[in-house]
Amino acid sequence: MGSAGPACNRGRAIPPHRGNRRGARLVTEVRPIVVELLGQLGSSREARQYLEQFSRVNESRFAVVKVGGGVLAEDLDHLVGALAFLHRLGLYPIVMHGAGPQLDRALAEAGIETLKRDGLRVTSEEVMAIARPVIYRENARLVDALERHGVRARGLLHGVFECDFADREKLGLVGEVADVHLEPVRGAVAAGALPVVACLGESRSGQVMNINADIATRELVWAIKPYKIIFLTPTGGLLDESGRIISAISLTNDYEGLMAQSWVHSGMQLKLAQIREMLDPLPPSASVSITSAEKLTRELFTHTGAGTLVRKGEQIEWYEQVPDDRRAELEALLEAAFDRKLRPDWLDGRPVRGLLMAESGRAAALILEGADGVPYLDKIVVTPEARGEGLGAALWQVLRARAPAMYWRARINNPIAGWYFQQAEASHRRGQWVVYTIGIEDFAQMERLVKDAAARDSGWREEAE
Incomplete structure (x- = not known):
């Protein structure tokens, strides 16, 4: 008995991008980096296999990495180290970040109550006056940290998400994404920089709007159709009733049963529902990896992964x-x-x-x-x-x-x-x-x-x- 790959194999097949400029450079320059990677992971076969897969993908379609505000606050060093490593491999993940905890704290310090309706932050003009500088600051923190590690990075604060008001009377300055403009993202990658996208959008008339980071990530994923979709969280995955990370979830086979479990709290239900909605229009092979910044490299370059893999799934x-x-x-x-x-x-x-x-x-x-x-x-x-x-x-x-x-x-x-x-x-x-x-x-x-x-x-x- 044997296997062509381990039973816990975790990357969606996308045809090679024939115009990929990284191919020749990867062959000649990547060997020392692969050696370092192998030292971290202990498996040359797995690492080389995934590197070959990733190197065939159009540069701007390698991965969308959604970074929660909690990761920026608590695990910036691991995040920057992992992103810098990928950049050295010639890979350009598109980083989409939130700033929820930071904004909660800033509003509390200003004596402004945090209100949410249907899971979305009510954004009055008063809230937006605080939210914009908080989001700008977190974006700059990540960009600066990357550049201190020798990684070219470009903060994209505006110009990616074109929005209409989601419900101005009920939610205030909260945007519903009407269009995604990828030119700034592609321009950053073409210049050799990692795009770091903030969860802000604008109306056609220039009104700045707040966008829920998970919704912004969904819209970005639908526009780019990346090879990998990764959510970085402090917990490093979805947790079961005993507090252990669930290694894999098939939405086709597991969704209804999970949603019926008493230990699946409202936050986890919302996350699963959002992921299901994100994956619904994508191919059956599509998946979302939920992991920690520290284990991002292991999640990408090993069969076993290091977090929760949520697959659209098949019977x-x-x-x-x-x-x-x-x-x-x-x-x-x-x-x-x-x-x-x-x-x-x-x-x-x-x-x-x-x-x-x-x-x-x-x-x-x-x-x-x-x-x-x-x-x-x-x-x-x-x-x-x-x-x-x-x-x-x-x-x-x-x-x-x-x-x-x-x-x-x-x-x-x-x-x-x-x-x-x-x-x-x-x-x-x-x-x-x-x-x-x-x-x-x-x-x-x-x-x-x-x-x-x-x-x-x-x-x-x-x-x-």
């Missing part, structure tokens, strides 16, 4: 047997992933318990009847195109729900052995194999499962792998 379908109309698709998926050929009779006599397969055909897990009736995971595969999307994580979650106890094997030199060790409760070396188990407590039974796994037929034309 993971369950079959009691390998259906005739999907057998050829499954075999092509396995052979392409492993670069090997299956024997024509590989499925004959295999006691299939079930097949999990993504509706797109980009991920699958074949489960067999195992020793003592325990499910045996025979094959699991995620295509290279799906790596970075979280499709594998969704597959693994469905698999675990169907098989609370199971076992599988992988070669000792399997490139995702580290991930298998993280998922398994026990592992056992048997010659060239490592056998992994979950949900097995009886040692005698465990030994039977290990012996069974090590002796199983792989199904490949050549047994030597």
